Amino acid sequence: MVNVEEIRDYAAGLLEKGEVKSVLGFRRGSASAFAEPCTITNVGEAASLVWDPTCLNNLALYLVKDRKQQAVSKTPDTRPVGIVAKGCDSRAIGVLLQENYFKREDVVVIGVSCEGTGVVDPRKLSAKLKGRTASRVTFAVQGSTSVAGGRTPGATDGADGINVSVYGDETETVIPAREVLADRCLECRAAAPALNDVVFGNTVEARDFNEPFHAAKEAERLSEDERWATWERHFDRCLRCFACRAVCPMCYCPECVVDSTTFVVTLGTSAEEKANRIRWCERSANTSESAVYHLTRAIHLAGRCIDCGECERVCPVNIPLRLLNTKLEKEAFEMFEYQAGHDIEQASLLSSFRDEDPNSFIR
């Protein structure tokens, strides 16, 4: 089990020694039972850090935000940033390093192993509660002996399930973890951050949930017509709030091809440049435009998506966006044995070429 006190002490230590300017972590918020991101800058705040199955966010997003802020700041603070990272989050940092977004010494990765579980999928929880709100979500630990006795590697805390209290009905129920854990956690191959400066929690190799790419493989069983009908329905529901893009640490482009206006405008930007910007995608939230948006985004993430599932989590209408990305990652894995963010020394998938690459056209 991860002892949150150890995370707090470590974060406080980093701040105290001045090794980082801030630590990105999770704290209890006022908005829901789920933890919210926080940026702590002094030792005293470290006590507010939490760790539990509601720590959903991929905080690597804020490393990107910080980079952007420092880039335009007149007095940039380029000291390293500490970040609490799950396995998936650490892979996001890995991709950012592969793409030279920042340097390894710019970040102190406070790794946290999800051990045998992961984080809760609010959508699955909502389905279980039929829209009602959870007021408390924690790891269940049935019988203290299981902790005191020490787990054998490979044992899943998930077997103990997740405690859920429902708002307005304070009885606590234990839901088996596999029923409410996020799909990405069920399919996770690296629950402990490989990229780290420290790891809290045990590294668990065997996880008794789903095989990798399980959900994508399930979706592939449908016929092409069925798949199109499914996605047409989903694209039609899209609100185009762009939360999926906004939350994605890999969507760091200062301006995006699907936006119809030029965002990066300086005095030197010519009228022609602004006038002639191609509108690949209209603002209308209709099936065709939203399909262009989501498919463009998926392609731009091919070989870069580290499966943190944030796009899917934040979607207010629950479009299963992760499926689009994991389908592409599955191809990358099966064709090139490539896993985004697993090895920061590796060249990124789309900027490397090997003789044994399967496509003949490129030779």
Added chain:
Amino acid sequence: MEKILRQEKLREWVDTLDDCEVYAPAFADSVWNFARVEAGTDIDLSHTNTIGSVKAFTFPQREVFFRFEKKDGVPVLTPTLPDPKPTVVFGVRPCDGRGMPRNDTVFNKEFEDPYYWARRNKLTLVGLACNQPHSPNCFCQSVGGSPHAEEGLDILMTDLGDRFHVKGVTAKGVEAMERGRDAFDAVSDADQTEVDKVHETSRSYPQRPIGDLDAISEALRESFDSPLWADMAQHCIGCGICTFLCPTCHCFDINDEVISPTTGEGERVRTWDNCQFPDFTMHTSGHNPRGDLGSRLRQRVNHKFLYFVENHKTQQCTGCGRCITECPVGIDIVAVLERVGQS
């Protein structure tokens, strides 16, 4: 008009509205949302609150203003004013109901918006009182509403277990009840006592407090240049969830969508827009009066709790709590007001 409707008679009433488009909440894709009710199917009013608000019925996410084309070199414009069938929406929560007159104000003041009103005039809202808050983020009572507020609704239903108390609030609502008169029973004294009790109980649940609303407006006025805004928006990702789900956010964009570049044919289209997007206020020159997330959070909050109050003497927030519950990073408008109030 006040009547009793037994649960099993709901369908009978709905079936009498057969010349209308009927919508009711449905649970699909793990969220409640308004969905078209096909004739002869049951409606499920066990919903919490819908993810999307009722605003979309009068202010759809995409509205075509007109089509343009060229005939003999001269532009010809064909307005596309909507002409919807009468539409009845069931299961509207009172917070969403109260959003409607606020939107009416926006689309009425100074210039009347014909697209909005073409839809609005055909819309009947059948509310359902909240017997208890659905979420810890409900705060209707803190912004002058109540779990059984009638404002903006045409009919208010109250769930009494095996039956509903149904009150016609407007002439439109009474008319919809008249249509299904055979399905209704008279209200007995016992029914009346029970509905009063349910309403009273519903008001007794603790809700998130905001305190004195005038003091909040004043605090917001004083805090315009406060560094708090940047701090509170520190983790904001700048998406459109809070505003798109909000029952009163009405900001929009207008764009020309070209259908055929060769003939110059196309449509001028209104779409929802969002004050949290950077291009919302960015001038063509690149200058942006609200160039950072802090100023954009401030705009969202000020619009609801300061500017709208100054212009229309009421808050432009009805306490539905969607923006809080659905924010991916926990930005909480009640907590924001609390911090501004304390500063």
Added chain:
Amino acid sequence: MTDNIYLPKIGRIVGIDEETQGARAIKTFKVEFPNDDGFEHDCGQCAMLSMFGKGESMISIASSPLVKEYKQFSIMKMGRVTSAFHAAKIGDFIGIRGPYGNQFPLDDWQGRDLVFIGGGVGLAPIWPVIQTAVARREEFGKITVFYGARTSSDIMYEADFERLKESVEVQLSVDAPEEGWSGYTGFVPANLMDKAPPPDNAIAITCGPPIMIKFVIQNLQALGFADEQIYTTIENKMKCGVGKCGRCNVGKDYVCVKGPVYSWAELKRLPQEY
């Protein structure tokens, strides 16, 4: 049936003047209403101009309300819509809806001296006031027009200035003089200080680049102008023009409806959001 506030009237371009060249070129367009459905406007008001397929832009009406046959718009090439205007030819059709916004309270200024201070394309919003004041010359005291441009070839409405000199004092300046330039060399705020128009019973009306407006207002205050004696116009991104789309607000005011004309006394009470 109510008017459709989003449906533009059809306008036809009947005249194009190239005011300035270069990357930020300015052209002045005369627009008629071929369907005879034109509207009246007041000094300072704007209109939403369409290029169908490109979109709409809010542009101030640069002609005097006294001119009924056409409306005049001076447009700087900036983005999608304005570039389409710059590519337009005489005879082309546009969309036009309005008029929008408030007006300069010219009637309240009867008997007073008027000091106009314009820079660059910022001359356009105050041009109708100048034209109207000149047409009603006897109603006002001394009228002075300060105007500055980067070079002498960037001076807008050059031919009109020649006529203007007959009835009002004109003080032209350029930032970069060419040989033979007889006017003032330097920035507009400096020229203003140099000529130092007296504030007594005067109204100052200024429009130009934000940085120019800032220093003009500082200098006017130094010259003794009270906040109530200083008028300017502001601009923000606009889409609807009718106070609904929600983006042009400065505090509680939608500039498209409550603006664009503000006295400095009013403007300084609003947050700096433009």
